[in-house]
Amino acid sequence: xxxxxxIRVASEALGSDAAVWDGVSSRLSTASSATNSxxxxxxxxxxxxxxxxxxxxxxxxxxxSYLSAGSSAAADGAQVLRDVxxxxxxxxxxxxxxxxxxxxxxx
Numbered sequence: 001x002x003x004x005x006x007i008r009v010a011s012e013a014l015g016s017d018a019a020v021w022d023g024v025s026s027r028l029s030t031a032s033s034a035t036n037s038x039x040x041x042x043x044x045x046x047x048x049x050x051x052x053x054x055x056x057x058x059x060x061x062x063x064x065s066y067l068s069a070g071s072s073a074a075a076d077g078a079q080v081l082r083d084v085x086x087x088x089x090x091x092x093x094x095x096x097x098x099x100x101x102x103x104x105x106x107x
Contacts, residue, residue: 039060
């Protein structure tokens with residue numbers, strides 16, 4: 001069984017890692033929003049034809065989609081880390097409570 005100090009350190013580490021992934025999610029979301037706003041009119045590509053504009057639009061949509069998916073995945077990962085932390089603490093508390101109950105002196 002872990003000591004209270006080890007539990008605290010592990011909990012803080014999981015929380016800290018979750019915060020890192022929250023930051024990654026936020027930055028990817030910002031980048032996704034930025035690429036989503038980069039749309040151009042087909043007039044900007046008129047000198048090269050509609051095919052180039054279509055390719056640009058497809059690439060832009062793909063990059064935006066990947067960034068958005070990455071943001072969601074990072075946010076999900078952060079939540080999993082918090083869930084593991086909470087489960088770890090809950091199970092440790094339950095184990096300590098159970099063990100303490102076993103050793104109660106009955107008079």
